[in-house]
Amino acid sequence: MRYSLKGDKRLEQALYKKSKARFYGVANKSLVEIFNRAKRPPGTPRDNGDLIKSRRLREAIPSTRFKGIFYYTEEYAPHVEYGHDVGKNGHVDGQRYLKRNVSKQGRIYMNDLIKELKK
DSSP states (O other), rough: OOOOOOOHHHHHHHHHHOOOHHHHHHHHHHHHHHHHHHHHOOSOSSSSHHHHHHEEEEEESSSOOOEEEEEESSSOOOHHHHHHEETTTTTEEEEHHHHHHHHHHHHHHHHHHHHHHEE
């Protein structure tokens, strides 16, 4: 499963043109915050703790293509995130741990872009 953190393209491009270092700083700050939030409840499903221990972060480095990744090395069952059917007429809604984490960070990311552009 994959979620992307996207900001306003115009703001991202403006900050990138102004300072690549600041842009990567803002982007990596967001990745680190997603990583840290995933450790605290309710950031990651808790069973035996293996999923939490398997959190990994690969920060973006300046190159021709931006790529920073937060991921788990243990399997994160899709039915936990998206929900699943039970029995004939039942359905269990997904918990949306990752989606909530990325959505929350999206607002912070936009504010950070604006703040850096004002400097």
